[in-house]
Amino acid sequence: MSDAMNARVSHLVGVSAALGLLGSAPSSADTLSATVAATSSAATTAPDASAGLLDGALSDVGGELLPSGMELQLYGFADVGYRQFVLDARSPWRAFLPDNGSFVVGNLNLYLSSSFDAWRSLLEVRFLYLPNGSFSWDNIGAAYPETSTADPAENFRQLQWGGIEIERAWLSYELHPLLTIRAGQWLTPYGIWNVDHGSPTIIAVTRPHTVGEALFPERQVGIELSGALSSGAHRFGYHATLSNGRGPFAYYFDLDDNKAVGGRVFWESSVLGQLTVGASVYFGRATSAKLQLVPDAERVIRRDAIITSQYDELSLAGDLRWIWGDLTVQGEIITNQRKYTPAGRPRLPRLPGFVPDETPWGAYALVAYRLPLFGLMPYFSAEYYNYWTDSLMLRSLTGYIAGINWRPHPRVTLKIEYQLYSFQSSESPFTQHDIGSFSTQAAWAF
Amino acid sequence: MAIQGVTRLLLALAIGVSVPAGAPASAAEPNARYVIIVAPSTRTDGLQLDDLRRLFLGVRVDVDGQRLVPLNFPVGSSDRVAFDRKLLDMSPDSVGRYWVDRKIRGEGEPPRTVTSARVMKQLVAAVPGLVGYIRVDQLDPSVRVIVDRSGVAVLERP
Numbered sequence: 001m002s003d004a005m006n007a008r009v010s011h012l013v014g015v016s017a018a019l020g021l022l023g024s025a026p027s028s029a030d031t032l033s034a035t036v037a038a039t040s041s042a043a044t045t046a047p048d049a050s051a052g053l054l055d056g057a058l059s060d061v062g063g064e065l066l067p068s069g070m071e072l073q074l075y076g077f078a079d080v081g082y083r084q085f086v087l088d089a090r091s092p093w094r095a096f097l098p099d100n101g102s103f104v105v106g107n108l109n110l111y112l113s114s115s116f117d118a119w120r121s122l123l124e125v126r127f128l129y130l131p132n133g134s135f136s137w138d139n140i141g142a143a144y145p146e147t148s149t150a151d152p153a154e155n156f157r158q159l160q161w162g163g164i165e166i167e168r169a170w171l172s173y174e175l176h177p178l179l180t181i182r183a184g185q186w187l188t189p190y191g192i193w194n195v196d197h198g199s200p201t202i203i204a205v206t207r208p209h210t211v212g213e214a215l216f217p218e219r220q221v222g223i224e225l226s227g228a229l230s231s232g233a234h235r236f237g238y239h240a241t242l243s244n245g246r247g248p249f250a251y252y253f254d255l256d257d258n259k260a261v262g263g264r265v266f267w268e269s270s271v272l273g274q275l276t277v278g279a280s281v282y283f284g285r286a287t288s289a290k291l292q293l294v295p296d297a298e299r300v301i302r303r304d305a306i307i308t309s310q311y312d313e314l315s316l317a318g319d320l321r322w323i324w325g326d327l328t329v330q331g332e333i334i335t336n337q338r339k340y341t342p343a344g345r346p347r348l349p350r351l352p353g354f355v356p357d358e359t360p361w362g363a364y365a366l367v368a369y370r371l372p373l374f375g376l377m378p379y380f381s382a383e384y385y386n387y388w389t390d391s392l393m394l395r396s397l398t399g400y401i402a403g404i405n406w407r408p409h410p411r412v413t414l415k416i417e418y419q420l421y422s423f424q425s426s427e428s429p430f431t432q433h434d435i436g437s438f439s440t441q442a443a444w445a446f
Numbered sequence: 447m448a449i450q451g452v453t454r455l456l457l458a459l460a461i462g463v464s465v466p467a468g469a470p471a472s473a474a475e476p477n478a479r480y481v482i483i484v485a486p487s488t489r490t491d492g493l494q495l496d497d498l499r500r501l502f503l504g505v506r507v508d509v510d511g512q513r514l515v516p517l518n519f520p521v522g523s524s525d526r527v528a529f530d531r532k533l534l535d536m537s538p539d540s541v542g543r544y545w546v547d548r549k550i551r552g553e554g555e556p557p558r559t560v561t562s563a564r565v566m567k568q569l570v571a572a573v574p575g576l577v578g579y580i581r582v583d584q585l586d587p588s589v590r591v592i593v594d595r596s597g598v599a600v601l602e603r604p
Contacts, residue, residue, distance in 0.1 A: 077550055115555070122552050168552060177506050187552075198550035230507070233496050270496060375539065410542025445546045 076110040076124075079199040079443035081415075086436030093435055105129070106441070107199055109167060118175070124168040132160045166251070168219065178227035185221045185251060189239040189264045190280035191319040191332045194218060199443035200413045203328070203368050203377070203405050206439065209385045209397055209421075210362030215336035216282050216315045220244065220260065221251050235268040245284030246313075255305060260284025262315075273324030282315040287344065310344025311357075313337065326370035326377075335361035351393075358388040362397075368405065377405040379417075393428040397421055411445040478528050479582040480601045483567070483589040485574045488512070494594045499534060501577060503544070504554050516557040517566055517578040525563070529579055532601040 084101030087093050112123040132147040150156040170184030187194055193211040196202045206212075222243030229236050244250040245260030262282035269275045289305035296302050314337045321330040337359045340346075345354045362385035370377040383399040403417025419437040423430055482498060484490060489510045501507045507514045519526040522538065530541050545556045560566050563580045570578040571588040578589075582600060585591070 073555065075549060111549070111552070113552075113555075120554070124552065174506065177508050195551055196547070197552075198547075201547040201550045228505075230497060230500060230505075232494060235500070235505075270499070407539075407543060410539060410546050445550060 071114060073113040074111070075113075075446060076108070077198045077200050077443060077445045078108045079106040079441050080104065081106060081205065081439060081441035083440075084438045086438060088433055091433040091435075092430055093433055097435065101438075107443075109198065118173055120172045120174070122168055122170055122172075124166075126165040126167050127162065128165055129160070129162040131163060170224075176227070178229060180226050182224040182226070183222075185219055186224050187219050188216050188262065188282070189224065189226070189241070190216045190262075190282070190315075190317050191278070191334065192276075192321050192330050193332065198445070199441065200407075200411065200445045203366060203379050203415075204381060204401055204403060205415050205417050205441045206401075206419065208332075208362070208364040208381070208383050209399060210332065210334055210364055210383060213360065213362070213385070215334045215360065215362070216262075216280065216317060217243075217246050217250075217260075220262075222259070233270045237266050237268070239264040241282075243284070246286035248288050255287040255289050256285050256310070258285040258312075273322055273327075276319075276321045278319045280315075280317040280319070283313070285310065285312050307341075307344045309340075309346045311338045311340045313339075326372075328368045328370075329366070331363065331365035333361070333363035335359060360388045361386050364399075375407060377407075379403055379405055393425055394423045394430060395425040395428075397423050413441075413443045415439075415441045415443070478525070480525075480529055480532060480579050481582055481585055481591045482533075482577060482579045482601070483570050483585075484514075484577050484592055485571050486590045488514075488574045488576075488590070490592050493592060495533075498577070498592070498594070502533060502557065504548060504556065512575050514577050515575050517569060517576055518557040518559045519566070520559045520561060523561075525579075525581070526559075529601070533579075 081104045082101060083104055085093075085097045085099070087097065087099070108127040110125050110127070112121075114121050131145045133144045135144065147161050148158045149161060151159040166185060168185055168187060170182050170186050172180055172182040174180045187197060189195060191211070193202060193207055194216070220241060220243035222241060224239060224241045226239045227237060239262075241260075241262040243260045243262075244254040245256075245258070247253075247255050249255065260282065261284070262280070264278055264280040266276055266278035286309070287307060288309040289307045292304050292306065293301050294304045315335065317332060317334040319330070319332045321328070337357075339357045340355065347353070348355055362383065364381055364383035366379060366381040368377050368379035379402070381399075381401040383397070383401075385397040385399075387394050387396060399419060399421045401417055401419045403415055406414045408414065417439050419435075419439065421435045421437075423434075425431045489512055491509065493507075493509055497507050501514055501516050502518070519529070521542070527538055530536050530538065534541065536544065548554060548556075560569060560578075563584045566578040566580055567584070567586065567589055570576045577592070579601075580589075
């Protein structure tokens with residue numbers, strides 16, 4: 001073989017390595033080289049075969065992927081929209097919710113992904129305007145955090161800086177179809193919405209209250225095992241997790257010795273459309289504490305944690321999604337049982353007494369159908385959420401959402417929807433007033 | 447095509463930017479017959495059409511410890527459009543949405559693509575584990591057709 005052909009064969013060996021074939025196929029690199037050499041040789045004798053043929057192939061399948069090289073995928077998604085709350089003139093919700101309609105820059109998430117042999121890495125970060133102007137129920141009446149600073153690059157004019165949230169950061173190794181090991185920070189594998197995750201992918205503008213209340217932690221730091229077994233039109237799979245659980249520093253510091261465990265099992269069937277049924281569980285201890293340094297009896301400084309909140313929690317969830325042609329039906333039911341430890345039961349915010357053990361639960365169902373007309377997808381969602389305890393003395397919520405989802409391009413999703421939430425309680429004045437909300441969103445993947 | 451044009455125009459008006467047209471979809475050949483091919487040495491015992499569907503949808507499929515790796519034609523090419531319809535029962539838009547959603551979930555990348563049946567055949571024949579497809583009239587002895595348990599090797603769908 002010529003040097004040029006040798007180089008091309010090396011390239012193809014590299015491509016094969018990048019595709020994960022050398023690690024799993026019985027053929028060694030030498031065997032593969034010989035195979036490719038024979039192929040190359042045959043190619044040169046074909047009537048219209050040329051050296052450019054393999055070069056073209058190499059660039060098509062990643063000619064730059066030398067064994068020592070690395071290919072980085074950079075992509076992401078973002079969304080913007082407009083939101084207007086619809087509240088009656090005497091609604092007490094006006095104290096908490098903005099009157100004015102506002103344009104909103106929502107998510108701006110960037111992914112960095114790479115694969116090498118059976119290894120895969122994914123980093124996802126979200127860029128935020130926060131902490132500037134951050135709003136919470138607890139700081140109403142107080143000045144919002146403001147991050148203005150002088151910009152030396154612009155004659156020290158004022159600018160507002162924002163933050164970055166790490167959404168995911170993990171490394172995985174695919175050992176076998178029945179076993180992939182993932183370590184780092186990952187989205188909790190439960191239900192549908194939490195995994196769909198991105199605004200171009202999810203059908204409605206806003207998450208159901210049941211999902212937004214994080215009855216399961218949205219993401220965890222630890223180890224996740226997963227795998228699946230296929231048989232004909234059916235596929236059975238599992239996820240098993242071990243993590244720090246919840247906590248203010250859970251991404252790098254577990255404030256208790258109890259690791260959280262969880263898992264999900266699912267069944268997929270393609271007998272009639274694509275049906276997925278899943279069940280998830282999570283059990284862990286959530287601890288919040290203030291750390292301080294104190295001298296012990298021998299005057300040795302040690303770290304002491306003053307527990308401010310601590311509870312054991314058991315979360316259970318079931319989910320179903322059925323996609324049949326242009327019809328999508330999905331639903332989730334989620335519950336979270338919290339039992340506070342004697343040392344970790346906090347006081348109720350703004351109310352006398354202590355937070356009781358609680359078991360909030362909720363469920364939603366969503367039906368959507370993609371019409372032949374422009375691919376418009378009307379959707380309707382209904383939800384019930386039982387608060388158990390709430391600082392506004394609300395007991396339960398019912399919500400209805402109607403909207404239209406339109407994907408004029410696979411990467412672009414436009415949505416318009418109206419949401420109506422009503423509340424039930426025998427004690428709270430808030431139950432007399434519904435919350436309406438009109439939202440639009442343009443979400444896109446890039 | 448007129449609807450696509452209107453769609454792009456409305457989108458451009460809605461978000462205030464120009465939206466370039468994607469790769470033009472060549473006219474699919476509705477009567478084309480396709481075979482799924484592997485290298486002669488690639489083990490495919492027990493492989494079924496459902497497994498092949500999963501494979502081309504990004505799900506890992508192994509046979510006797512060997513991982514199968516799909517190769518595809520570029521988005522919009524006539525062979526790709528026809529194959530997606532026949533094997534996956536999905537339109538080009540559906541396939542596009544599927545892969546965008548999968549990437550956002552963090553579930554992985556679509557199969558790599560090659561631009562011609564000749565290259566597809568050469569790569570598949572040379573590298574055990576690669577799985578590709580070509581039209582029946584492009585078949586030659588360098589590759590082997592996968593036959594599933596039901597005996598369906600040629601993909602035909604009215």
